[in-house]
Amino acid sequence: QSALTQPRSVSGSPGQSVTISCTGTTDDVGAYNFVSWYQQSPGTVPKLLLYEVSQRPSGVPDRFSGFKSGNTASLTISGLQAEDEADYYCTSYAGTHVIFGGGTKLTVV
């Protein structure tokens, strides 16, 4: 039950795009399309951003998009805004359990 691998931090300027990767194995990310992404600002509850790799829940801007290739999923945030500064976590179903990524801190500089 090892954590999915995410970069510890990424940064970008307002208006730019950033991509956060999430690498697993053939037992989790590579095996299922049940990859989801969460945004967590300091002191708040995680918020679902994407599910089933690339699906956006109602209310999530289309600036957030997802993709998967093999054992790696990715979250792209385009048109960065100051309010996007937060921690981002990926998760994957793994057959009998769920695995979270270690989290990525996004800084908007």
Added chain:
Amino acid sequence: QVQLVDSGGDLVKPGGSLRLTCSASGFTFSAYFMIWVRQAPGKGLEWVSHISDTGRFAKYSDSVKGRFTMSRDNAKNSMYLQMDSLRAEDTAVYYCARVSWGPTWAFNIWGRGTSVTVSS
């Protein structure tokens, strides 16, 4: 209003026990898998356990297997996490969350979290 309210967190000594409760409202609780996720201070999110819609089966992370028991009472729209043999490393905010219908293994509704501190 769709809502989850988690409660029961407290300060407990190593080796002690605690029971967390998650109360649901605003949706058909019995139709959804549910999950507990924890976050240690300054750390990331960690899956703890999940339970099927009927409560027939529950799965646990290796770090809590044999010590924690997840259950639910659909008649009371509630689920529980019985935590025994607590260790310092169990110190965290514990969130209950709803698994999106399917299940799609996305967690679209979260409680506000309840804080568990294990310390002598």
